Amino acid sequence: MSKSGDILTIDRRRFVQGLAGLGASAAVGLRSAPALAVTGPAEPSSLRGNRFKLSLDRITVNKTGLPSWANAINGSVPGPILHWKEGDVVTLDVTNNLPVTTGVHWHGIILPNPMDGVPGLEFPGIQPGETFTYRFPVIQSGTYWYHSHMGYQEQKGAYGVLIIEPAGEPMIRADRDYPIVLSDWMDGDPLVVANNVKQNPDYYNYRRRTLGTFISDAKQSGLSATINERLSWGEMRMDPSGLAEPTGALYTYLINGAPPAANWTALFKLGERVRLRFINASAITYYDIRIPGLTMEVVHVHGNDVRPVQVDELRIGVAETYDVIVEPKENRAYTIFAQDYERSGYARGTLAPRAGMVAAIPDMDPRPMRSMADMGMHMMPKEVGASKPDGTRIGGIMGMMAKTVPTAERVGEQPMHPNTPDNPAISVEVQSNAKMVSDRLGLPGDGLNLLNRRVLTLAELRSIHPGVDPRPPGREILLHLTGNMNRFIWGFDGKKYSEVGPIDVKLGERFRLRFINDTMMSHPIHLHGMWMELENGGGEHRPYLHTINVKPAEDVSLLVTPLATGQWPLHCHVLYHFEAGMFRTLRVLPA
Numbered sequence: 001m002s003k004s005g006d007i008l009t010i011d012r013r014r015f016v017q018g019l020a021g022l023g024a025s026a027a028v029g030l031r032s033a034p035a036l037a038v039t040g041p042a043e044p045s046s047l048r049g050n051r052f053k054l055s056l057d058r059i060t061v062n063k064t065g066l067p068s069w070a071n072a073i074n075g076s077v078p079g080p081i082l083h084w085k086e087g088d089v090v091t092l093d094v095t096n097n098l099p100v101t102t103g104v105h106w107h108g109i110i111l112p113n114p115m116d117g118v119p120g121l122e123f124p125g126i127q128p129g130e131t132f133t134y135r136f137p138v139i140q141s142g143t144y145w146y147h148s149h150m151g152y153q154e155q156k157g158a159y160g161v162l163i164i165e166p167a168g169e170p171m172i173r174a175d176r177d178y179p180i181v182l183s184d185w186m187d188g189d190p191l192v193v194a195n196n197v198k199q200n201p202d203y204y205n206y207r208r209r210t211l212g213t214f215i216s217d218a219k220q221s222g223l224s225a226t227i228n229e230r231l232s233w234g235e236m237r238m239d240p241s242g243l244a245e246p247t248g249a250l251y252t253y254l255i256n257g258a259p260p261a262a263n264w265t266a267l268f269k270l271g272e273r274v275r276l277r278f279i280n281a282s283a284i285t286y287y288d289i290r291i292p293g294l295t296m297e298v299v300h301v302h303g304n305d306v307r308p309v310q311v312d313e314l315r316i317g318v319a320e321t322y323d324v325i326v327e328p329k330e331n332r333a334y335t336i337f338a339q340d341y342e343r344s345g346y347a348r349g350t351l352a353p354r355a356g357m358v359a360a361i362p363d364m365d366p367r368p369m370r371s372m373a374d375m376g377m378h379m380m381p382k383e384v385g386a387s388k389p390d391g392t393r394i395g396g397i398m399g400m401m402a403k404t405v406p407t408a409e410r411v412g413e414q415p416m417h418p419n420t421p422d423n424p425a426i427s428v429e430v431q432s433n434a435k436m437v438s439d440r441l442g443l444p445g446d447g448l449n450l451l452n453r454r455v456l457t458l459a460e461l462r463s464i465h466p467g468v469d470p471r472p473p474g475r476e477i478l479l480h481l482t483g484n485m486n487r488f489i490w491g492f493d494g495k496k497y498s499e500v501g502p503i504d505v506k507l508g509e510r511f512r513l514r515f516i517n518d519t520m521m522s523h524p525i526h527l528h529g530m531w532m533e534l535e536n537g538g539g540e541h542r543p544y545l546h547t548i549n550v551k552p553a554e555d556v557s558l559l560v561t562p563l564a565t566g567q568w569p570l571h572c573h574v575l576y577h578f579e580a581g582m583f584r585t586l587r588v589l590p591a
């Protein structure tokens with residue numbers, strides 16, 4: 001934290017740790033609760049069966065040491081943990097006691113379009129005082145989540161965990177099973193935040209590079225290199241430290257609704273296999289998760305079983321889920337540490353044989369900076385020290401060429417990315433075109449490249465079962481992810497949602513979705529109502545995803561078969577990007 005001393009005030013401490021202002025007695029009180037997993041007050045309940053009653057209410061919560069309003073589901077933030085069973089027909093009566101329209105979306109669930117919960121498409125939304133009944137068959141199993149799909153309601157607490165038991169024998173065996181939902185809580189009003197970043201995208205970027213960092217960079221890289229580098233950023237009118245908008249300066253990062261000071265704890269007995277279901281329910285925050293002293297075995301991604309991959313760390317994008325198995329070998333506490341992408345704060349919990357135990361909290365890693373390579377400006381990606389599937393590393397010295405994994409089954413792939421007609425030209429809404437895009441699936445991502453840890457990459461994921469649709473794609477739908485950081489405009493192909501109609505596809509059609517990220521930020525692109533199969537070199541064992549994290553200057557492709565008719569959202573799951581226009585619909589027409 002020493003690097004961010006400028007914002008390390010008492011207030012800042014309160015926000016980062018949460019509840020710290022309440023003093024030690026409150027923390028002790030929290031730990032002495034008799035539950036297995038100890039959390040703060042209003043712990044989410046666990047609901048089972050096939051008929052559920054949910055209500056959204058405006059309540060007061062205390063996540064930071066100060067009271068604030070929240071959109072709770074059944075009285076808690078997060079809402080209740082819903083347990084469904086594959087093969088059941090579920091009925092959910094959702095009552096809206098908020099003063100505004102709402103719609104609850106079942107993230108990653110395959111269902112009929114009117115049940116998808118996005119107001120304004122084939123669902124009218126739930127008006128204040130109304131109850132809407134969702135009813136649909138459950139045809140999948142695994143780890144999912146649900147959230148409001150209206151305005152900024154999710155940012156203020158309207159989300160919860162969804163776990164679906166498989167109809168047959170579960171593939172994954174574990175003695176303990178804990179959902180771990182990560183979120184970014186703010187006491188304030190997200191609408192104000194949205195306005196602030198619209199007026200000034202650097203509003204929350206308190207750690208812009210200063211004269212001091214210029215001098216230290218010049219010492220390291222030489223004066224002319226530093227000046228040149230600054231000039232090119234100046235030309236692009238961007239700040240390489242502006243990775244995201246609001247950060248830990250504004251947010252308190254929660255694990256299962258509990259701030260770091262509350263120390264949410266999961267219990268284990270020595271020798272047990274513990275399944276941790278990580279769910280990123282944040283509005284904008286990516287986390288790098290690790291449990292110092294433990295290897296995590298990734299076994300289940302986005303609701304689907306994958307061939308186990310052993311890692312020390314994994315990055316979880318907004319809206320993603322990753323299940324891992326850990327087997328503690330010592331009778332001691334372990335810290336579950338999830339630092340944000342920007343290294344501005346962390347969520348923290350504990351895995352321990354008894355409640356009340358704590359382990360050391362690691363220092364945060366150095367803050368990643370975007371390089372010109374992230375903007376597709378260099379012939380070589382800056383990533384070095386990337387993990388290879390066999391656990392060895394690629395290079396490790398800045399400036400060494402990193403290998404990219406061979407591109408998958410893509411036909412006619414062009415590694416060079418000239419300014420073709422389908423590449424939106426620079427305009428008010430398009431700030432840059434990545435000149436050189438590449439397959440970056442084998443790279444762990446900014447800030448994780450130079451660390452001596454085994455980090456999961458998307459290139460390593462293999463679905464347990466071969467894909468259900470063996471047909472090759474009949475066509476490719478290419479979308480550029482575009483934006484203008486200075487004006488806070490985000491979209492696809494330089495167009496906001498309001499400026500363009502749906503993309504038409506047919507029921508049962510097999511097509512390829514290809515994304516080229518022309519922006520300097522990662523975007524977690526989520527498609528509703530159908531799976532995206534990532535072309536990552538795994539042949540027919542492509543992982544099935546509901547959200548794809550597209551890194552800067554990345555060219556990524558996925559295969560899709562629409563499963564139901566209707567207008568299905570395709571959008572960036574960073575709430576502030578989605579609301580600013582990074583949203584399209586795929587209109588699935590009858591075959």
Ligand SMILES: [Cu+2]
Pocket residue numbers: 490522523524572573574577578582
């Ligand atoms: Cu985005």
